[in-house]
Amino acid sequence: MDQVKQKTGYHHGDLRQQLVAATRALVEEKGPDLFSVSEACRAAGVSTAAPYRHFADRTEMLIAVALEGFGEMTASFETALAGHEPGSNDAITAVGTAYVDYAEANPGLFRMMFAGDHQSDALEEAGHGCYAVVLGQVARRMGRAEVDDAVMQAAFPLWTFVHGLAFLRIDGKAEFAKMQTEVRDLVGFATQRLMVRPG
């Protein structure tokens, strides 16, 4: 956690983004609840009052980081889809794998994105946008033009599975359970088995 960029004078020029970056690094390093505004300020080289020109409070800083996370996650889904037949099992498995991979690459952030506290409309919307990529694939697989209830029903068990897998892996439970199976294979297995309408 060292200063990313010296400020040029009294005005910083890019403080908001630097605070987001510092916050993110701290969240990843120490966990979301041990993050402190003060420490982010030290990292950015500003006084502890400076953030309050850009964020209403500590929580808004964390929300900004979580938003960044959802954006990246959505992008990683799009990337994962490249080269797969849209709506295929492969495509859906690729998105699910990207989900778990993102969580493992950013455990603190991922945990915060789904922390339950820190609610905001923007955050909710970002989450929906992210999930929309999954829903789109499932809809296509089912030959639906749009995302209706049947698509939601079909997609949910798979989301459930990858969400659980993400948490178990970042908590080291997969290790404890001696699961050496690759994430992709596990997700592929779940896609095959679960991607139907439940009961």
Next chain:
Amino acid sequence: MDQVKQKTGYHHGDLRQQLVAATRALVEEKGPDLFSVSEACRAAGVSTAAPYRHFADRTEMLIAVALEGFGEMTASFETALAGHEPGSNDAITAVGTAYVDYAEANPGLFRMMFAGDHQSDALEEAGHGCYAVVLGQVARRMGRAEVDDAVMQAAFPLWTFVHGLAFLRIDGKAEFAKMQTEVRDLVGFATQRLMVRPG
């Protein structure tokens, strides 16, 4: 959050347990990270220094609560098993359903139990004891005398599913996804589909 019991005099008699109870109530009410030792003290009617006779620090108070949670969860598994053929799909589904039900009944606590921070040997052991109930059922279903690697492999996808379902439900995502399917039915579905050796 009001005082559960007046203290009788200078000495309290039951402070440790009352602090655990107060901590638990606050964790449930405000979330694990907004919990404060001070507030638990006010609830228990003691000075802010009193807890440190019983707990090394704030974290240990939270761990004590999480331990209580694992104990209850294990007990709820045992209860759920009553009346089901050991090792049957029904039995396994009952345990999985109890898992999700417990999370929904104690969302703040559940989140804390799997928070990742607050690690301790006792907590890990309690978690293992809890999971052992699941593993026992799966082993029996597979005709294994003891929990070997094959049992672990078979049980893990189911754990993954119920863990994910628990989080999605306490985060209100099931609602958002318009999933009206009962937890038991979803878990039963997953049990049928996933309870085999992957790949």
Next chain:
DNA sequence: ACGGCTATGTTAGAGCGTCTAACTAAGTTA
């Protein structure tokens, strides 16, 4: 009964954190 020991409370306070108020410097615009 009583004197000491231990357990478990107390108050005081250091140190850190969030956030506000009042001020100040730099950029923007008429």
Next chain:
DNA sequence: TAACTTAGTTAGACGCTCTAACATAGCCGT
């Protein structure tokens, strides 16, 4: 170039965790 806006600053109120020093109550052997 004066007036306004934006984005920093310092000072400080207040809450939180945790420690140090002290006080009170129960217990135990005599």
